[in-house]
Amino acid sequence: MSNLLGHYNYWIVIVLMMTGFYIVIARPNLIKKVIGLFIFQTSVFILFISMAKIEGGSAPIIEEGISVYSNPLPHVLILTAIVVSLATTALGLALIVRIREAYGTTNEDEIHVQDEQD
């Protein structure tokens, strides 16, 4: 039972991660793929933040009377990662807009068919 509670966060994170991964590899729509990637990224954020948590700890803002703080280092890493995830999302979506202008579709299967015809 303690194993279940102790690993609950990590297991759910893996389920979320695989949900995103499934969307990326199984769905032909490019926008959906970017959304899948977004879900994958967010699940990684949750994994890191879960590891930073200390039982009974507080947010890492120094205050008198508080002795236990959660680990601030993963917080910094993930803050950075969120900003990078926005950069990748924006670039991915911009590419999709251009692909749509060139091919008239956002469906990967149809893009392959058009490429083979050329």
Next chain:
Amino acid sequence: MEHFIDIVLLGLLMITGFAIVRLRSLLAVTMLTSIYSLLSAALFVVLDAVDVALTEAAIGAGISTILMLATIAQTTDREKVPRHTPLLPLIVVITTGAALIYGTLDMPHYGDPDAPVHRHMAAAYLHDTPLEIGVPNVVTSVLASYRGYDTLGEVTVIFTAGIGVLALLGYHTRRQNIQPPGIKKIVVLRVIAKLFLPLILLFALYILFHGDYGPGGGFQAGVIFATGFILYALAFGLGNAQRLIPQRLLHGLAAAGVLIYAAVGIEGMLLGGKFLEYRVLADDPVTGQHLGIMLIELGVGITVAAVMLIIYFGFVSRQNSGDS
């Protein structure tokens, strides 16, 4: 109680994730993605990561959703049924997932204070921050001072993303004010937008300069600042928004932020310290740290706000310029 909230939020995240897989309307999927992001922001608060929560709410639930909606407006919101069977992807996903779950069995339990991750640098940062940096928010002190190099790289990434979107989508300045005809009639939206704009900008400044003491900082402030102008563009049309804040000014600001950051680093070198060493910026080391952190946060905020607006205008102005 904390555990209970944690379990419920993660459960909700899982349900949202499955709904995103099943739904075929991309508009609905985008809304669910925004909810997914907001739920994870709530989870971050429960897990004591308040700075991360603020960032996730502003970037994940806010700007990302706007960009996805702008993309869908230019493409299509129906997802076609895939032509392959989902069998092979399912096998791949389940195998990978099983391997990862096997990997977690060795991990220290959730909330364990003796986990290796808490043993090394974290304790030193928590102990030294009040003495060396003098700001209560340890996340800010690590982000802006101890790991200032990384954050400089980060701002450069954002700047590069802005350039990338500009290169891909270009920009079109609108002389006429193009706006969906329906929005003009909604008086409530226009009045609220006008009332909220100064409040949003003020709040962004608060987040920027209060980042030393509470959750916040340049990244979050920049995004919130940009949201104010995006709201204005939505309510009053793109042409008006571009007149209010011209494209060339944005290009200049995006570069200026990175340069302010780098200049603070070089100023430290000129005063006899190392690159990005803030102690030498003032007579008293702690005051120097305060000054350094404030200046680089300002640089980060300026770049992030400008790049967000460049990206947003890039997407939306292309949409309005038709299929040229």
